[in-house]
Amino acid sequence: MNYWVQRLTASIMLLLAVSMLTFGAMNLLGDPLFNILGPAAADTKPESLEKVAAAKELYHLDRPLPERYVRWLGDMVTGDFGVQFSSTGQPPVSDLVVERFPRSLTLLVMAQLLASMIAIPWALITAARANRPADRISTINSFLLIAMPNFALAVILKYIFGIKLGWFPLTFKATDPWLTRIYQTFLPALTIALPAAAVYQRLLRTDLITTLQEDFILMARSKGVSRRRVLLRHALRPSLFSFITVFGINTGALIGGSLIVESIFRIPGLGSAIVEAILREDFPVVLAIVMIITTAFVIVNVVVDIVYTLIDPRVRR
Amino acid sequence: MSGLQTDGRVEQGRLLTVENLSTTFATERGPVRAVDQVSLSLDRGQALGIVGESGSGKTVLSRSIMGLLPSTARREGSIRFGDHELLGSGAVDMSKLWGREMSMVFQNPMVSLNPVMRIGEQIAEPLRIHLGMSRRDARATTVRLLRDVRIPEPERRVDQYPHELSGGMRQRVMIAITLACGPTLLFADEPTTALDVTVQAQILDLIAEQREERNMSVVLVTHDLGVVAGHTDVIAVMYGGRLVEVAPTAVLFADMRMPYTEALLQSIPRLDQPSHTRLTAIPGRPPDLLDPPRGCAFAPRCAFARDRCREEAPTLTPADNPEHRFACWYPVGSAEYLETRERIASGLTIGGRS
Numbered sequence: 001m002n003y004w005v006q007r008l009t010a011s012i013m014l015l016l017a018v019s020m021l022t023f024g025a026m027n028l029l030g031d032p033l034f035n036i037l038g039p040a041a042a043d044t045k046p047e048s049l050e051k052v053a054a055a056k057e058l059y060h061l062d063r064p065l066p067e068r069y070v071r072w073l074g075d076m077v078t079g080d081f082g083v084q085f086s087s088t089g090q091p092p093v094s095d096l097v098v099e100r101f102p103r104s105l106t107l108l109v110m111a112q113l114l115a116s117m118i119a120i121p122w123a124l125i126t127a128a129r130a131n132r133p134a135d136r137i138s139t140i141n142s143f144l145l146i147a148m149p150n151f152a153l154a155v156i157l158k159y160i161f162g163i164k165l166g167w168f169p170l171t172f173k174a175t176d177p178w179l180t181r182i183y184q185t186f187l188p189a190l191t192i193a194l195p196a197a198a199v200y201q202r203l204l205r206t207d208l209i210t211t212l213q214e215d216f217i218l219m220a221r222s223k224g225v226s227r228r229r230v231l232l233r234h235a236l237r238p239s240l241f242s243f244i245t246v247f248g249i250n251t252g253a254l255i256g257g258s259l260i261v262e263s264i265f266r267i268p269g270l271g272s273a274i275v276e277a278i279l280r281e282d283f284p285v286v287l288a289i290v291m292i293i294t295t296a297f298v299i300v301n302v303v304v305d306i307v308y309t310l311i312d313p314r315v316r317r
Numbered sequence: 318m319s320g321l322q323t324d325g326r327v328e329q330g331r332l333l334t335v336e337n338l339s340t341t342f343a344t345e346r347g348p349v350r351a352v353d354q355v356s357l358s359l360d361r362g363q364a365l366g367i368v369g370e371s372g373s374g375k376t377v378l379s380r381s382i383m384g385l386l387p388s389t390a391r392r393e394g395s396i397r398f399g400d401h402e403l404l405g406s407g408a409v410d411m412s413k414l415w416g417r418e419m420s421m422v423f424q425n426p427m428v429s430l431n432p433v434m435r436i437g438e439q440i441a442e443p444l445r446i447h448l449g450m451s452r453r454d455a456r457a458t459t460v461r462l463l464r465d466v467r468i469p470e471p472e473r474r475v476d477q478y479p480h481e482l483s484g485g486m487r488q489r490v491m492i493a494i495t496l497a498c499g500p501t502l503l504f505a506d507e508p509t510t511a512l513d514v515t516v517q518a519q520i521l522d523l524i525a526e527q528r529e530e531r532n533m534s535v536v537l538v539t540h541d542l543g544v545v546a547g548h549t550d551v552i553a554v555m556y557g558g559r560l561v562e563v564a565p566t567a568v569l570f571a572d573m574r575m576p577y578t579e580a581l582l583q584s585i586p587r588l589d590q591p592s593h594t595r596l597t598a599i600p601g602r603p604p605d606l607l608d609p610p611r612g613c614a615f616a617p618r619c620a621f622a623r624d625r626c627r628e629e630a631p632t633l634t635p636a637d638n639p640e641h642r643f644a645c646w647y648p649v650g651s652a653e654y655l656e657t658r659e660r661i662a663s664g665l666t667i668g669g670r671s
Contacts, residue, residue, distance in 0.1 A: 224416035
């Protein structure tokens with residue numbers, strides 16, 4: 001119980017620290033007024049000055065930094081991320097996030113599911129045949145996948161499955177029904193999943209090989225348990241730790257969307273949103289996305305710790 | 318095939334016959350013959366002790382009989398279990414016998430149980446696989462088995478994990494697993510080495526008691542002659558992958574002929590000696606099996622070895638008692654042995670001590 005209170009406190013401190021640093025850093029970067037007002041921001045004409053003063057008041061840019069931070073924080077905890085720093089300020093940042101976040105999340109969930117579905121059987125098969133020809137060929141393939149740049153893999157998959165075979169659509173349409181959009185997300189998800197699966201397979205294979213040397217595996221064999229059952233029922237579960245750890249880190253990293261994959265497959269997700277926002281010095285959007293990513297990392301870490309205790313009873317306290 | 322259990326099961330008489338069994342491991346530095354031309358037999362209900370120091374091949378021998386070896390190992394010879402040949406073409410599917418007709422208690426209970434599986438599941442696994450028991454029946458049998466091996470509160474223990482049990486309790490769980498399907502042959506590979514001295518006797522007594530109750534044959538593998546003394550009918554002493562002395566337990570202790578056996582016995586600390594008596598160790602190290610010596614493998618470490626020992630390997634042959642076989646040119650009690658002992662006693666030594 002005490003442990004979870006500590007975890008919660010640490011998580012809140014982390015979120016506060018990240019928000020402060022991002023808030024401060026963004027304000028060092030430049031003058032958002034230019035994006036709100038256009039050239040008028042630099043004008044000295046009386047009517048321009050008036051506009052500047054009005055905008056400053058509207059966006060609270062005339063207030064000192066700490067006050068603006070506290071105001072932003074207060075709004076944020078109620079789910080209001082403020083207005084965009086653009087000429088219209090529309091749509092509100094919260095709406096933008098609500099529109100784009102599900103796309104990145106779908107991509108993430110699909111990619112991770114695909115990666116696990118590929119990596120786990122792959123690791124089981126190669127670990128059972130460690131250092132034999134099939135395993136060696138698999139090792140070459142997995143390093144190839146890990147070494148290949150994301151955009152190259154995206155283009156290759158797009159060319160083969162999208163253009164040549166025509167199995168999957170080439171682009172994403174936000175107006176299509178959700179089932180169609182999931183179908184459209186398959187190729188980009190696979191682009192993320194393949195190298196991830198290769199990494200997961202490497203980790204899981206190594207841990208499985210170590211586990212298979214354990215005495216309790218020989219014991220299980222001597223009970224007359226089949227090789228297949230030994231792998232699935234005895235060896236897999238205690239071998240999942242590195243895999244789960246990296247799976248968690250990857251989940252956190254992919255929550256913010258994958259910029260390259262989102263661009264190539266034209267999915268307007270969080271990845272493209274944050275890059276656009278940084279270029280436009282659109283502070284509220286950047287802050288909102290950073291907070292989402294940070295929160296996701298915190299949650300994923302807690303979930304990973306819970307999964308550890310589910311896998312191994314010795315971790316429970 | 319029937320998978321035994323009922324059909325063709327040996328109810329009495331000869332259960333296991335091993336003939337000229339050799340096990341060779343392919344290693345990077347060349348072939349290692351860990352078991353060399355071993356022949357032995359075991360009747361139903363009998364207990365055989367295999368004794369030797371580390372590296373003598375006793376564990377490999379027991380695993381060779383059971384077929385629990387890595388893929389780098391190669392077995393030659395013959396192993397007959399009941400009516401079934403376990404080696405070569407037409408050999409039976411071992412995974413059908415494992416856990417059902419023969420099973421093995423491993424040395425270290427701390428690492429031989431699956432840490433992430435409840436002990437009840439681990440005991441129930443062979444019951445469900447071999448006997449096709451339902452989950453409920455398997456659980457009931459599991460509780461009964463835990464009671465048989467004297468684990469208190471078995472209903473609560475079945476749902477615990479190995480780390481919640483002491484070493485002795487874990488070894489009892491391991492014995493419960495091996496007994497689950499009522500095997501005719503039980504291997505116990507150093508079953509007490511990893512345990513507290515106080516627990517050791519209890520575990521050995523438990524195995525003996527279950528052997529009696531089930532008319533089960535037991536192969537007890539140990540480095541400790543003291544352990545086999547009270548718990549076996551026959552003892553086979555191993556050195557360098559070979560059997561060097563085989564005899565009924567009482568005969569062996571009354572009249573051991575191989576100087577190696579004698580040295581093993583002398584290396585056991587004794588209660589009747591004053592405390593801080595220096596332990597007698599056997600000098601030197603076990604032979605290098607990559608390049609085994611030409612003559613008797615024990616000759617380089619044997620105080621009684623002569624030229625013939627280093628040139629020519631003695632074979633396992635019976636002397637006066639046909640049940641007592643040993644491989645030694647100058648056995649304990651022979652004229653040459655007595656002569657050498659005399660010289661050692663008078664402070665003179667001849668070559669051979671390394």
